[in-house]
Amino acid sequence: MGVKKFVVGNFYDEAVLFPAVKKVRRAGYKIHDVFTPFPIHGLDKAMGLKDTSLHVAGFIYGITGTMTALGFITWALTVDWQINFGGKPFFSLPAWIPITFELTVLFAAVGMVLTFCWLCQLAPFVKKDHFNPRSTDDTFVMALECTSKTNEAEAIAFLKDAGAQDVSVQYRETGWWLGRYDKETIRFQKKVEAAH
Amino acid sequence: MSLLRYESQVRPPLVDGNKDYHQVTEDICRPVETKPTFSWWVGFIISVGLLIFGIISVTMEVMYGTGQWNLGKTIGWGWDITNFVWWVGIGHAGTLISAILLLFRQGWRTGVNRAAEAMTIFAVMCAGQFPIWHMGRVWDAFFVLPYPNTRGPLWVNFNSPLLWDVFAISTYFTVSLLFWYSGLIPDLATLRDRAKLKWSKMFYGVAAFGWTGSTKHWQRHEALSLVLAGLSTPLVLSVHTIVSFDFATSVIPGWHTTIFPPYFVAGAIFSGFAMVQTLLLVTRKVLGLQDYITIEHIEVMNKVIVLTGSIVGIAYLTELFIAWYGANEYEGFAFFENRLNLSSPYAWSYYLMMGCNVLSPQVFWSKKLRRNLLLTFFMSVLVNIGMWFERFVIIVTSIYRDFLPSSWSTYYTPTIWEIGFYLGTFGLFFTCYFLFAKFFPVIAVAEIKHILKRSGENYKENMAAVEKESLGDFDHHHLHEH
Numbered sequence: 001m002g003v004k005k006f007v008v009g010n011f012y013d014e015a016v017l018f019p020a021v022k023k024v025r026r027a028g029y030k031i032h033d034v035f036t037p038f039p040i041h042g043l044d045k046a047m048g049l050k051d052t053s054l055h056v057a058g059f060i061y062g063i064t065g066t067m068t069a070l071g072f073i074t075w076a077l078t079v080d081w082q083i084n085f086g087g088k089p090f091f092s093l094p095a096w097i098p099i100t101f102e103l104t105v106l107f108a109a110v111g112m113v114l115t116f117c118w119l120c121q122l123a124p125f126v127k128k129d130h131f132n133p134r135s136t137d138d139t140f141v142m143a144l145e146c147t148s149k150t151n152e153a154e155a156i157a158f159l160k161d162a163g164a165q166d167v168s169v170q171y172r173e174t175g176w177w178l179g180r181y182d183k184e185t186i187r188f189q190k191k192v193e194a195a196h
Numbered sequence: 197m198s199l200l201r202y203e204s205q206v207r208p209p210l211v212d213g214n215k216d217y218h219q220v221t222e223d224i225c226r227p228v229e230t231k232p233t234f235s236w237w238v239g240f241i242i243s244v245g246l247l248i249f250g251i252i253s254v255t256m257e258v259m260y261g262t263g264q265w266n267l268g269k270t271i272g273w274g275w276d277i278t279n280f281v282w283w284v285g286i287g288h289a290g291t292l293i294s295a296i297l298l299l300f301r302q303g304w305r306t307g308v309n310r311a312a313e314a315m316t317i318f319a320v321m322c323a324g325q326f327p328i329w330h331m332g333r334v335w336d337a338f339f340v341l342p343y344p345n346t347r348g349p350l351w352v353n354f355n356s357p358l359l360w361d362v363f364a365i366s367t368y369f370t371v372s373l374l375f376w377y378s379g380l381i382p383d384l385a386t387l388r389d390r391a392k393l394k395w396s397k398m399f400y401g402v403a404a405f406g407w408t409g410s411t412k413h414w415q416r417h418e419a420l421s422l423v424l425a426g427l428s429t430p431l432v433l434s435v436h437t438i439v440s441f442d443f444a445t446s447v448i449p450g451w452h453t454t455i456f457p458p459y460f461v462a463g464a465i466f467s468g469f470a471m472v473q474t475l476l477l478v479t480r481k482v483l484g485l486q487d488y489i490t491i492e493h494i495e496v497m498n499k500v501i502v503l504t505g506s507i508v509g510i511a512y513l514t515e516l517f518i519a520w521y522g523a524n525e526y527e528g529f530a531f532f533e534n535r536l537n538l539s540s541p542y543a544w545s546y547y548l549m550m551g552c553n554v555l556s557p558q559v560f561w562s563k564k565l566r567r568n569l570l571l572t573f574f575m576s577v578l579v580n581i582g583m584w585f586e587r588f589v590i591i592v593t594s595i596y597r598d599f600l601p602s603s604w605s606t607y608y609t610p611t612i613w614e615i616g617f618y619l620g621t622f623g624l625f626f627t628c629y630f631l632f633a634k635f636f637p638v639i640a641v642a643e644i645k646h647i648l649k650r651s652g653e654n655y656k657e658n659m660a661a662v663e664k665e666s667l668g669d670f671d672h673h674h675l676h677e678h
Contacts, residue, residue, distance in 0.1 A: 054416050077354060081351055119416060120410075122413075134389070137217065138218040138221065180401055
């Protein structure tokens, strides 16, 4: 959170982007993020990101659904209100498989999507700062975070050398806030400037 | 991995024309960013008109009861449940295309999946109308939910296929919606970042949930899509299986057959693909997307139609064989007297079904006919007529003559309100589809970009190499002596 300083380079070809990511990491720069218009397989590995454990969460939600359905139906039909259907056993498991399956899928899907939105901080009326609006069109945008030790001029030259075009230094707010995209909301950055 | 990535050397690219990423964005976003055409308005207004007719029909039914429909002594399910099963069946292609083809790594799905998923959601919305309004006292519809009530609490019957259906259809709708929307988020962000008008900045800004395209987010998005596809694959099979249980677990001759689940699922895919063809043939033409929904896509889907149509055909014949071989006289009566016998009142619907579903798709064995757009459009409509009659045959011809001849129904014809209700769901479906085609990208932009460079790479390289070669070299490389 808060405003940070970034060196931002644009790439127009993923074949250039991949070696650039590796070079930049080897040189010891801190990659804040790479924004791409579509998923690029292997880029997460190249950037050194850990695998997501979203699917583990999905499994846990699914099991919760299974247990909810089986537990509730068992309780309702064998304990709370027993109904005799033609002398069949109250605990009639095969007839409960369809609903158990459906609830497993429902819980897993809804839980995973909510977890995904929570992890990626996605929701209606969420607004985030963008380095380049064309990063959802055809541009791969790499942002290097500037720390106190970073030499900006050196970083810019390095990115250009790695194949980036229109490299610039940008101040951007990280994180998210509530706002609409048709209105300029007053960001943290402006408050900082006012304080000076 | 290399095996999964293997691409045949003779497979042409999935996207025609030498496009770059920006061109893809431009092409697919253009219909959203320009004003609707005259033909869009005409179609939209007709759809809304039909929807209003449907609302009036349903209002009549709610005010005066299900007596507004011509359901008879033995025919408790008529047009309404026929329409329900028909719409649910249509709603199967979208998830099949997006989920099963994703698991099978079929790159061609990217051209058609978004529209097919949207179609699925709208079809399930239409399907859901029928059992709900069929309840008659629709204000008590929430009785189907297991909530703690003051009647005991008396729980719903978890052993009943009709309750399974409630869970199956609502789960299917929810999961399809989530799958569709989570895929839409990156494309809505593309539209948001291109938006010029105030309302569209706001609308797509809200709808895109603040998507940025961060690599970590894409990684999670991929994981989410894959697991949702894995969950949807058995789900899509289970939904129509459970719909078929509504019939198969009963004791009605003509219904209680164990072949129903696979036969219904194949039929659902069959009719769903036909509806996808109907919609996409028009969409690609009107929105100028022929480079993305190519003739290859149409041909592949026609192959699915001929396959599933033939599976359905085998199911019809198996049913007949078992009715004869099983030697149950009631079962035999339902098949040989009520359906096959040309002089029985509903024989025409049985033969219409056979003709549309089994015989007519066989034309698609010919490659030339598979690639004929006009014929494909005609066939896709024919198949859906046939699939409607399949459900009509199953429902009406099994129950209009029950075990007691004195209670046999007179000939069942729908009233204007039954027809109006059916037409109303067409109104709902097409109103939603027109709005979707206007305000959302009908093709998954990010997914097309993902396959843009990879698809047809071998083909392009090899074709270029072949063109350079002299004839002698070509013979030398490609003709082998064994």
